[in-house]
Amino acid sequence: MKEIKFENLNGEEIGGYKIRKLPIKITVQEKSSLHIGSAEDPLTGMKAAIYKIDGIPVIPAxxxxxxxxxxxxxxxINNLQLLKSKFNVKEKEILKPCIPSVRRSIAEKGLVENGIYRETSCQISIxxxxxEIPKIKRNNTTIxxxxxxxxxxxxxxxxxGFIRINDFYPIEREVSKIVEKTQIRIDRGTKTAASGHIVTGEIVKPGTKFEGEIEIIERKxxxxxxxxxRRISxxxxxKWLENCxxxxEERRNELLKILVSCIENIRILGGWKSRGSGKVKTEINNKIQSKI
Ligand SMILES: [Zn+2]
Structure with a gap:
């Protein structure tokens, strides 16, 4: 696909913000589906990929x-060395992502111990x-x-951050075509659908396309x-951009390239991987118009 330039993205100015818009299209893959659920499954704690607003399935931001x-x-994690030289970063540790939670699982602690993630999570205290910004001590020196x-x-x-994400709505508005009820439990006594079980298996069919926008805040x-x-006082x-x-313009295009590559790598949404659902294709919507 043709490379997208930051300066060609549609933009607008609202209340002191200058925003650029990156239009995104998400397609539910063949032989897959998106399960419609509540914001969080109380049993598994997993978030459903989709919920409904006024009967319309929505992929929440x-x-x-x-x-x-x-x-x-x-x-x-995978491009540490390349990015280190590209952005002229002195210390590899600076480029490592954090695990954004203080309460870490055993598996997450392992990822930190193995040097994949940085030790500190990102917060500043003023x-x-x-x-105070995140730092580590190594051999008596502070990095x-x-x-x-x-x-x-x-x-x-x-x-x-500099990215704002909105909800994604289906491109076709005929919702009846989009939603299918699959797992109706039949009441053994009455041989009809058991009450309270009718909507549990609602899915969004393969081929359904969603669209939405990612906002990149150019200036706050x-x-x-x-x-x-960013500098405060x-x-x-x-620190990772300090010596770039x-x-x-070039920096923005490099960051946009990273963002686009990560967006296009989103192939699963929601926590239902084991059932073969949640497979999607995520791409940049081609109809990007030019300039403000
Ligand atoms: Zn972080």
Whole structure:
């Protein structure tokens, strides 16, 4: 596919924000489906890929964001060396993604111990005198890691990122064609559908297309700019961009390239992988118009 340039993305200015829009199309794969459920399954704790708003199946932003975050983590883990030289980063650790939770599972602790993820999660604490950013001690020296690249895009606790994701809606609005009820439990006594079990198996059929937008915040009211490292009171939050030699336009296109590659790698949505559902194709919607 033709490379997308940041300056060609549609944009708008609202309330001090300058925003660029990246249109996305998600197609449910053949032989797969998307399970419609509540925001979270109370038994498994798994989030369904989809829920319904006014009878229309919707892929919630949170579902997409979760999938995008895992792809971005993988991207930075797999391309550490390449990105280290591209962005002129002194210390590999600075480019490693964080696990954005204080309560880590055993498996996650293992990922940190094996050096795949960084030790600290991304948060900053601001005191009267100083701003504390994530750092580690190694051989008696302190390495300031700053906010990880994934949180730069998607945000960390108390610090928003440069990417905003909206819900995705089906392109065809004829909902009756989209939703299929599959798992109606038959009441053994009355031989009819057991009450309360009728909607449990609603799915979105293969081939259904969803569309939506990802917003890239080019400039925030406080002056932060996409592609540049953020500074608060002289302290750099994004150490991974601090020594980058690229001009701002080139940086933005590099970051956009990373984002697009991660978006196109989203092939599963929701927590129903074992049932063969949730397989999707995610792509950039071609109808990108030019310039503001
Ligand atoms: Zn992080």
């Amino acid at each position: 949170s579902s997409f964001k979760g999938a995008l975050r895992s792809q971005m983590e993988l991207y930075f 005191t009267e005198k100083d701003i 300031e890691l700053g906010i990880c690249p994934v949180c730069y895009f998607l945000g960390a606790a108390g610090l928003t 009211p406080e002056g932060f700019e996409f592609g540049k490292e 002289g302290k750099t939050l994004d 030699n690229m001009e701002i």
